[in-house]
Amino acid sequence: MxxxxxxxxxxxxxxxxxxxxxxxxxxxxxxxxxxxxxxxxxxxxxxxxxxxxxxxxxxxxxxxxxxxxxxxxxxxxxxxxxxxxxxxxxxxxxxxxxxxxxxxxxxxxxxxxxxxxxxxxxxxRQKRKTRASMAKEKGLEPLASWIWDQPKQGDLTIEAASYVDAEQGVDSPEDAIQGAMDILAENIADEAVIRAWVRRYTMDHGLLDSEAKDKEQESVYENYYSYKELAKKMPPHRILAINRGERENILKVGLDVPAESIHSYMGTQVIKGDSIVKNVLQSVVEDAYKRLIAPSIEREIRAELTEKGENQAISIFSGNLRSLLLQPPVKGRCVLGVDPAFRTGCKLAVVDDTGKLLEVAVTYPTPPHNKKREATEKFQELISKYKIQLIVIGNGTASRETEQFVAEIISDLNDKELAYLIVNEAGASVYSASKLAAAEFPDLDVAERSAVSIARRIQDPLAELVKIDPKAIGVGQYQHDVSPKHLEESLKAVVESAVNHVGVDVNTASPSLLSYVAGVNATTAKNIVKYREENGKFLTRKQLQKVPRLGAKTYEQCIGFMRISEGKDLLDSTPIHPESYSVVDRIFREINVGLEKLGSQELSHILEQQDVEILATKLEVGVPTLRDILESLQRPGRDPREELPLPIFRTDVLKMEDLAPGMEMQGTVRNVIDFGAFVDIGIKNDGLVHISQLSNGYVKHPMDIVSVGDNVTVWVLNIDEKKGRVGLTMRNPRKDQV
The missing domain is CATH 1.10.10.650 (RuvA domain 2-like)
Structure with missing residues (x-):
């Protein structure tokens, strides 16, 4: 050896x-x-x-x-x-x-x-057949080495003549020289230091150049028909837009780089002063760059830019999805869900305040049927029969026409307790056609299931939305242009985070919701539900240890996020992990209060007075853990979403013709993207608040100011009725004028 x-x-x-x-x-x-x-x-x-x-x-x-x-x-x-x-x-x-x-x-x-x-x-690396490898097979490596040594004297043509061999395919000294140059060009192109420098220079100085293949063709990419921008400064959404235009064969895209500077640098790395082959080596340098380095580096830079765009798109989608999942539940209301449509009619679903389905129906208030009288009777019948307090309309096809119809019904009834709401129905059709929906509602058709999903989305957004593939929830930016695997991993992490942030009631949670609890997979989630159905409600967290396939490690990971309300142990309704129950016992002994006081004002007041660091030392427990325990004891059963403002309920509908510049309105943020936020102000299309209009100060990114679901005050900036667009501002025009 x-x-x-x-x-x-x-x-x-x-x-x-x-x-x-x-x-x-x-x-x-x-x-x-x-x-x-x-x-x-x-x-x-x-x-x-x-x-x-x-x-x-x-x-x-x-x-x-x-x-x-x-x-x-x-x-x-x-x-x-x-x-x-x-x-x-x-x-x-x-x-x-x-x-x-x-x-x-x-x-x-x-x-x-x-x-x-x-x-x-x-x-x-093993290469496929190249010009250099073929030259090596012809025995031209020694000639390449002779040139690389950069002799001061001699004659290259005479030296090359000794390599002429017709049987090897070297017919002339010129053929030999060209073969040697091909070998040197590949050697230079493979040099790590040179490639690294060229890559950095290309990223720093390269312009991404976009042109239309057919300038007469109308498309959404017209802004990029003749466009150049420094590659490293391109915003992510623009990168993905240009990529899509190229993929759809509308744009021709390339990197424009000043080659002279690159030639000069490479020359200094290769050419060692005057020699008889100096001009030959200069040609080799230029060939190495143009033929071998530039195309490869351009692919690498484009891939790096695409990765930058994808990461940002995934980040945007993830942030919006988390905000959507954590929308506050609207509790204690009987809801009428409406899945609007023109030809097939509006599917209706009534659910009680627990989400239980009470009745389904179909009406045809919109074109082409226009059966408004029959539809009005059906709506009024359901509203009266079930004491409906909220009508929830999906924002798909015919949603605004349906909204107008619903607003008229509310006006005619003059019921101050009744309001309506438009919700994002993205993914409802995906859910309604799934095996999960079929198992949940085997007797309903696809559209009826969709109406149920729309109704439940307002009662508990998290519990309903986890039934849907996160990719199908349309709150992103160019999410269809990114790596499906990377997107799926990131969105799964977001849903998992949201579910565990809120916690789940183990006695009511669906398998879909349970499967996102830390440590629980789909099989274990189904086993939990099956055990619950066969043995009745869980009365203690410890009972979960009897569930098949729920081992000790899974129990440790998931149990703190599982809640049991009205169980045998009051602590089981809190986020306190069973491993800390002994700490809770010591806390109650220290403050001389019984556990039955849990949830009382008296206990909350006593706990608020405690010095966490002193108590932690006494109890020999970490300060962060003790802080979390005390907070959980002060507000047992707290749903963190309840601290957020409820969505805006409406009783009347607006048209674009009702708007005027300067008008102040209340709206709900529907989507946040790199260049602004789309806000629902009650008209057909959401208005756009451009990033420059989000605040009087500098805004690095819209997500620093707003999130999906936020209720915001906006002012109408401009109206384009032809294109159906409304520009909004969150900068108070009156203050700006002052």
Whole structure:
């Protein structure tokens, strides 16, 4: 075994031993989180703990890292572990070729990006047939080396003549020289340092150039028919828009880069002063860039820009989805859900204040049927029969026509307790055609199920929306242009976060809702419901340990997020984890109060007076955990969503003709995107508040100001009746004038 082989073999062992610490250090540096916090978090994740569980119940261990920080660590560590695996693979392959040097090995080990590893590996990768490989087969490598040595004297043509061989396909000295140049061009193009420099320069100075393939063709991409912008400064939504235009064969897109500067830099790396081959090498440099480096770097830069756009699109969708899921439930109302349509009529579903379906019907108040009288009678009958307090209309086809009809009914009835609301019905049709909906409502048709879903969305948005594939909930920006796998992973994490933030009532939750509880999968969720159906309501959290496939680790992860109201143990209705029940006992002994006082004003007042740090020392418990326990004891059974304002209920409808610039209105934010927010002000189309109109001060991103579901005060800025667009502002015009 050679000395080189020994070094590499030892290094393989050392790499595995040192890999974890290197990953921890790199993650801590990139995320600006302490080494101890990262190391502890990685250990907890490797033990099979879930992020919601770690964030809520392991605060002392992580230094109170929040869910976002924990997910950042998880994602970065996953990337770096894959990177380390790739490094080992690359080192192994190069070593097997007998070309691994100590210096090359060190460079690979120290790389912090996959691209750096691939650049270092590039010269050793097995290539398909290239001009360079064919030249090597013709025996022209020695000539390439002769040129690379840059002799001061001699004659290249004479030197090349000795390589002429008709049988090898080298018919002339010129053929030999060209083959040698091809070998050198590929060698230069494979040089990691040169590629890294060209990549940086291209990103810093390259212009993304977009042109129309047919300038006469009308399309939504007309803004990009003749467009140039510095690549590194392009906003994410513009990147994805141009990508889509290119994909639809409407735009021709490329990178425009000043090649002269690149040629100059590459020349300084290759040409070592005057020689008889200086001009030849200059030609080699230009060929290496134009033919081999530029197309490859352009693909890499475009991929990097696309990734930037995708990450932002996913971030926007995730933020909007979380806001939508955490909308406050409208409780205590009997609701009439309406799934509007023209030809097939409006499907109606009445649900009681618990979400139980009472009755379904269909009416035809809109064109082409226009059976308004019959529809009015049916609506009034249902409103009277079930004492309906809220009518919820899906925002799909015929929604505004239906809204007008409903507003007229409310006006005729003159019932001050009755109002209506438009809700986002995105995904309702997906749910209604699913196996889940069929199992839930086997006797209803697809549209009737959709009406039920629309009604329930206002009563408990979270419980209803978890039944739908998150991708089908339309609160994003270019979400259809991103990696489905990446989008699905991110949205699943958002739903999981929202569900565990609120907690679930284990005796009423559906399998869909339970499956998002930390540690619970779809099979376990079904088993919980099956056990509940066969054995009756759960009376204690401990009973969940009897559910098939719900093992000790799953129980530990999920149980703090499971709630049992009206059970045997009052603490089971709180977010307090059973592992801390003994701490609660000590708290009550310390303050000399009985557990039966839980939920009383008296207890809340006593707990508010406690010095958390002193009490934590007495009880030998961490301050963050004790703080959470005290908060849970003060407000047992609290739903965090109830602190948010309810949606705006309406009794009358507006038309665009009713609007005038300067008019003040109340609206609900329906979607937030990079360049602003869409607000429902009660007309057919949502109005747009451009990012510049969100605040009097500088706004980095609209999400810093508004979220989906927010109730906002807006003023009409401009009206375009032809295009059906309304511009809004959240900057008070009266204050601006002052």
């Amino acid at each position: 050679s000395e080189q082989d020994v070094v590499v073999e030892i290094d393989e062992v050392e790499m595995k031993a040192e890999e974890q610490e290197r990953i921890v250090k790199q993650t801590a540096k990139e995320l600006n989180i302490s080494l101890k916090q990262v190391r502890t978090t990685v250990g907890l994740l490797d033990e099979g703990n879930t992020i919601p569980f770690i964030a809520r119940y392991r605060k002392e261990m992580t230094g109170e890292l929040d869910e976002n920080q924990l997910r950042d660590i998880e994602e970065r560590v996953g990337y770096l572990r894959n990177l380390e695996e790739r490094k080992r693979e690359v080192i192994r392959i190069i070593n097997e070729q007998g070309k691994l040097t100590v210096e090359l090995k060190a460079s690979i080990v120290q790389a912090v990006k996959l691209q750096e590893v691939e650049d270092l590996y590039r010269p050793y």
